């Protein structure tokens with residue numbers, strides 16, 4: 001006897017489809033990134049994906065969950081990709097793998113698996129690794145580095161020494177360090193004039209990566225997989241605080257555009273603060289979550305000791321998400337005029 | 340004719356699958372082999388059977404008498420012999436049997452003597468009563484007795500009368516065809532409702548995927564010289580939910596705890612208006628309805644079927660394909676699989692869908708909720724289904740009420756969009772029924788407690804009275820004895836023994852009363868906390884919270900509780 005309840009019609013939707021679309025949305029950003037720093041990024045994506053799937057399989061087996069159903073849901077791959085895209089592109093393979101395994105095992109499965117994790121697993125991985133391996137996490141390929149794929153692979157696999165090629169930093173970090181070293185003598189405009197590092201807006205080439213993520217994010221929004229609330233609030237908060245400080249003292253604070261187009265701002269806006277599991281779910285909650293993450297990210301980025309602040313900001317907001325949700329329950333149908 | 344439309348939030352756009360069943364006109368279904376007419380076919384009291392096995396009945400003859408004001412009469416759908424008045428399987432998800440009148444048709448389909456109702460000379464109350472006796476109920480699926488909705492609120496002016504021809508559920512086309520073919524009688528029926536409610540405006544809402552129906556209704560309205568407005572509303576499920584249609588046409592939002600008349604608006608289905616007019620103008624009670632027969636069938640079509648027709652006989656007319664494995668009553672969004680294929684067509688049966696995996700693929704296994712919020716975006720009542728789900732699953736029912744579970748109309752939009760394939764609505768139904776059950780238990784316990792306490796009180800009082808009487812008698816006797824003794828003593832001994840004799844009697848009396856009172860007090864104290872002292876603090880808090888919400892929602896007594904339940908059901912699809 002069939003007891004399947006209504007509705008009998010279902011929309012053609014599934015978790016794996018959602019995750020696949022998130023991955024697809026990352027593609028323009030990935031393409032720009034690979035063009036900017038070299039194909040090593042793609043290697044990292046593969047390493048992270050394999051590590052994630054392996055860790056996921058082991059954990060599912062240990063927890064006695066159906067393997068095929070959950071392995072194919074794609075959530076582990078999304079986590080893996082976010083890790084590969086936030087770690088330095090030439091980071092040693094074991095660092096990426098360790099971060100990924102940590103994300104899947106601890107941040108995801110120990111908290112109950114899919115849908116249960118209070119913290120964004122990719123951000124947990126990033127924060128853990130930057131605290132544990134600060135030097136490795138700060139080694140970025142020098143600007144304009146042209147290195148053959150095989151050499152890049154050698155570096156990732158540890159077969160070649162991690163030499164001067166890796167003395168670089170992200171433009172964001174470079175700016176921070178320069179400002180610190182300059183100790184008030186150097187001004188931002190002067191630094192930005194160095195087009196080799198900063199290009200026309202933020203970091204040479206980085207604006208294309210940012211644009212890639214923006215395109216992917218807008219597509220997700222257009223497909224209604226994410227709502228506009230969190231990204232817009234995140235970006236608005238970034239613009240507001242960076243704009244205010246820039247107006248206040250343009251010599252020591254970079255302009256909003258620089259901040260929008262560098263570091264993890266765009267990736268964060270569309271792919272990280274929008275994570276439904278660890279973020280807020282109510283519309284007003286998403287606004288608060290996004291704005292809070294934006295503000296904190298800026299503060300950590302500019303005043304803190306780490307190259308970028310998105311990860312810490314998001315983790316802090318993850319912590320407050322349940323309370324924000326509770327306090328921002330929307331008015332329901334028919335109860336709008338009641339206070 | 341431009342009418343300002345409002346939007347309701349959420350909603351979904353499932354494939355409509357309506358074209359299959361609109362190509363042919365409505366056909367009268369042939370007389371079935373037997374009719375099973377359940378007595379309880381509307382919300383409210385179960386009508387009392389007024390026939391018994393062996394009785395000859397004629398078409399339209401009363402077989403079940405309305406029980407109370409919220410209840411509607413039931414009639415024989417054709418002429419024949421009553422085979423039994425017995426429990427029969429029902430088209431209800433519960434799968435429970437219910438009292439039904441089983442009739443064997445004699446093939447003559449002979450009407451009772453039909454008399455039009457003298458509407459012009461009747462008081463509004465007479466008309467309402469007549470509609471009740473004619474078995475007129477909401478035919479959009481909610482089957483609320485129509486006469487019960489035909490009284491305007493005393494304090495709020497009636498602004499709008501909404502007539503629901505939206506028919507938003509996929510597959511269903513019975514209202515569409517009814518409007519196309521019988522628009523004039525619908526419009527006349529609406530006229531009756533208008534007369535009774537005296538609204539400022541009458542708006543007929545029809546989804547814009549039914550242009551033929553809208554045109555037919557417009558023509559009928561014009562021809563009859565009425566000033567009703569026929570408004571095309573955007574096609575989006577559940578635009579035909581009463582509350583959604585009211586919102587779209589008037590901008591008013593009727594909350595779960597209120598009646599729509601409190602906001603000066605009332606809503607009826609087009610088929611309801613039609614049956615009201617048939618009853619008034621032709622003296623025909625509701626013995627048949629239009630049913631869309633569709634789904635996995637060769638020849639989808641709308642049939643006018645007698646109430647009580649076994650569904651398998653009706654479905655057979657549309658020639659189901661061999662892989663049909665069940666029958667859905669209602670639409671694919673809110674309908675349910677009937678427990679056995681031969682359950683009868685009832686007044687709520689707007690559609691039969693032959694079920695097959697080909698049309699409705701089995702659901703993929705349920706995954707954990709990823710909190711994607713798709714369900715919240717789709718919910719027309721702006722609820723947070725994933726929160727409701729979370730708490731319903733944890734059986735944290737107090738919390739589900741906090742998240743407004745009783746505002747859920749069970750439209751299924753959330754389940755429809757959920758990528759994790761969680762049968763959300765099922766969880767919500769479960770939670771609601773659990774809450775009702777608990778509420779009933781609590782009411783029963785409260786009553787029992789009151790009864791018990793009263794009994795205790797009475798017994799103690801009687802005991803005390805008895806003791807007093809005994810003591811009095813003893814005292815009287817002692818006094819008598821003492822008097823005798825005194826009389827005797829007057830002759831010989833001193834009076835002391837007489838005093839001693841009175842004293843113990845009075846002491847006994849006093850002691851008896853005191854003991855009874857102490858017993859009563861002790862028992863009262865023992866009885867008092869019993870109900871609640873097994874609760875842990877959290878439960879106690881929850882109970883208090885539920886109680887407070889109940890009071891806030893005005894659900895302080897059982898009757899109001901049922902009213903709320905009915906209201907939810909009414910909201911379901913008064914299409």
Ligand code: SF4
Nearest residue numbers: 708709711712714757
């Ligand atoms: S749609 Fe399903 S998975 Fe998404 S939040 Fe709602 S219940 Fe959870």
Ligand code: SF4
Nearest residue numbers: 718747748750751753
């Ligand atoms: S079934 Fe209830 S919770 Fe789900 S969408 Fe409909 S009203 Fe909202």
